[in-house]
Amino acid sequence: xANIPADLRYTKEHEYVKQTGADAILQIGxxxxxxxxxxxxxxxxxxxxxxxxxxxDVFGTIEAVKAVSELYAPVAGTVTDVNKALEGDPAxxxxxxxxxxxxxxxxxxxATEVDQLLNSEAYKKQIGQ
Numbered sequence: 001x002a003n004i005p006a007d008l009r010y011t012k013e014h015e016y017v018k019q020t021g022a023d024a025i026l027q028i029g030x031x032x033x034x035x036x037x038x039x040x041x042x043x044x045x046x047x048x049x050x051x052x053x054x055x056x057d058v059f060g061t062i063e064a065v066k067a068v069s070e071l072y073a074p075v076a077g078t079v080t081d082v083n084k085a086l087e088g089d090p091a092x093x094x095x096x097x098x099x100x101x102x103x104x105x106x107x108x109x110x111a112t113e114v115d116q117l118l119n120s121e122a123y124k125k126q127i128g129q
Contacts, residue, residue, distance in 0.1 A: 002033035004124050005098060009117035011074045012126060016098065017114055024111060025080055029102040030062065030071070030093060033127050038064035041093045044086045046071075046103055051079040055113060059104060062093065069102065075113040081105035 004010075009017040014034035017028040035041065043063040053073040060071040069113055082104050086092055093101040108114065117125065 002036060002117050002127065003098070004033070004043070004120050004127075004129065006120045008098070009074070009114055009119065010123035010126075011072065011117060013072045015072060015119060017074050018098070018102075019114075020105065024077075024108045025113065026075065026077070026106050026108055027102045028074060028104050028106055029097055031123070032097050034069075035094050035101070038062065038069065038071065039066045040064055041090045042089045044093065044103065046082045046086070047079050049079055050097050051081060053077060053079065053106065058120060061091075073106070075106065076109040077106040078109075079104050080107050093128055 010031060013027055014031045016031050020027050041064050043061060046060045053076060055073060055076045057073045058070045059073050060070055062069050083102050
């Protein structure tokens with residue numbers, strides 16, 4: 001059974017959004033369920049700081065032993081930080097998807113977009129938990 005924290009928001013594409021407490025900065029990564037489905041992550045390609053993304057835009061790719069998947073921006077905004085630790089240790093996504101395995105930080109263009117994402121109960125229902 002996947003770990004689905006109640007304080008996060010989720011997309012149907014299995015990204016999560018975590019409020020950081022900083023001014024409209026959101027931490028984004030893939031869910032525990034998604035990393036479990038992918039298997040051992042061997043490579044993560046992320047955007048450059050300053051990249052401007054629209055909601056639903058592809059912001060990178062994640063490669064596992066089983067598959068390669070695109071990563072989608074859950075909300076529109078500007079990339080403020082990327083997790084450089086994933087370059088040397090992409091398996092952080094497997095070990096700690098909601099902590100050390102985060103992917104990008106984004107300054108949201110509109111705070112209300114986060115409210116349109118799935119809450120933990122809706123995401124659990126989507127993945128059949």
